[in-house]
Amino acid sequence: MLAVNNIEVIYDDVILVLKGLSLTVQDGQIVTLLGANGAGKTTTLKAISGLLKVEEGEVTDGTIEFFGKRIDHKAPEEIVKMGIFQVMEGRCVFENLTVHENLMAATRTLKDKKEIQRRYETVFHYFPHLKNLRGRLAGYLSGGEQQMLVIGRALMARTRLMLLDEPSLGLSPILVAEIFSILKRLNKEQQITMLLVEQNAHMALSIAEHGYVMENGKIVLDDDVEKLKENEDIKMFYLGLTERGTKRSYRDLKFYKRRKRWLT
């Protein structure tokens, strides 16, 4: 469905953020992209959704293909029209618009009134809580409600591939679990393919089928989730477990750093 081939991204003409990154997402899959801060996860998503151009970033090498069509030089609005929808980091709701208006704002790619109505109902089917908040300004919603609204907006557009940037950011564990279970349902019931960027590796690996691990602008590991979970490095760096399944002590930090340097 989505194929990113060996892309290079440069910000501001000088800063090289992605150094030959490749990944593929199959139709119907949930794929997760893990990595430390600054590894280039968000940049990867923005390169796919076209939002990079807004921020002085540029794909200087390689290709991005969606269903066989090249999209790396298309404008964000064209990419959305093709069915790729980025749910941005940090719950970017339109604060001064109501919940209803927030959802309507995502219908730029739709024309048919009936379809809009149908999708509107679908959003409330998955997020019944939002229904009572329709007239409320989005800026006054709680963090969890805002995250639901942002995912709801993606449902309003004809989304086939949802790019999720840290949906768990700043939410309580119970809310994170709820959001992730809804994401899994959306994937199964609405056939929405997902590329999920997460810091919460536990949650991400629990719903994804395939995982990539990034370091310094490159993919360093790539495997099925079941195998990743068994991988010693993943256990150590992302799940915080030793071979015995206990928490690591601070003493091992030096080893951790050395090992990580070796990985990249």
Added chain:
Amino acid sequence: MKGELLFFMQFFLSGLSMGSIYALVALGFVLIYKSTSILNLAQGEFLMVGAYFCLSLTIDFGLNFYASFAVTLIFSIVLGLLVERVVLRPLIGEPIISIIMVTLGLTYVLRGFVIMVWGNDIRQFNVFPQEPIDLWGVKLTYLYVWSMGISFFLLSVFALFFKYARTGIFMRAVADHQTAAQSMGISVKRVFAMSWCIAAVVSSIGGILVGNIAGVGVDLGYVGLKVLPAVIFGGLDSILGAIIGGLVVGILEFLSAGYLDPYIPAINEVFPFIVLVLVLMIKPYGLFGIEEIERV
């Protein structure tokens, strides 16, 4: 009605009518500021160009006033698009202050253009009948009544547009969070272009109305200066605030002319600004300006 009340109503209604025109122009200001965070200093010149264009069609080319009104609207759509495409789009991403400077430059270009084409004289439309209508003793000319009618009609159309039309919601979405809007397939460029179009159209309608009242001259550009306090008064980014600000400035202008002018001549030109300063001292965001929503 008689005596004091009649005197008050006379100035109040005239002020309301003038204020409704200010409100219309203020709407254009706010629209551009909201969606692009640019303070368009050339708003007054848009108004002047519109007025001259319509006047020239009516008088020099002998077109029916209503026909030239319609043609002027089309002309201002083109003007808005042209300015956005030629002057502002290349500057996307540049610091806001330099873009504002460019709009300042634009005022001189437009003003020079008008003087070059139409000369420097003040000219009159003379299309509305001069004799006033009697509203329970308050005498208003047709012009004032029409201005009020047209402005309020357009203001309600825009209010409904921004509240209910999807395109209106897209425009507000861009104003609220540009990148997020873009991530949802809203074309920011198109929204910018649309804002400039609407701003140019409402300004030229305002220009035609003021031009009818006060005559068409290069001084019409200063109406833009008078609308600025109206906009700041209401809070730069609130459409409702702009409308109320416009009305308040118009009413204050006329009431001060009625009550204070005998003591302090020409106070009406300054009075709205004095009130503006006072309001800003108490509410720095303006009356309806958006204070950042902070969840606690």
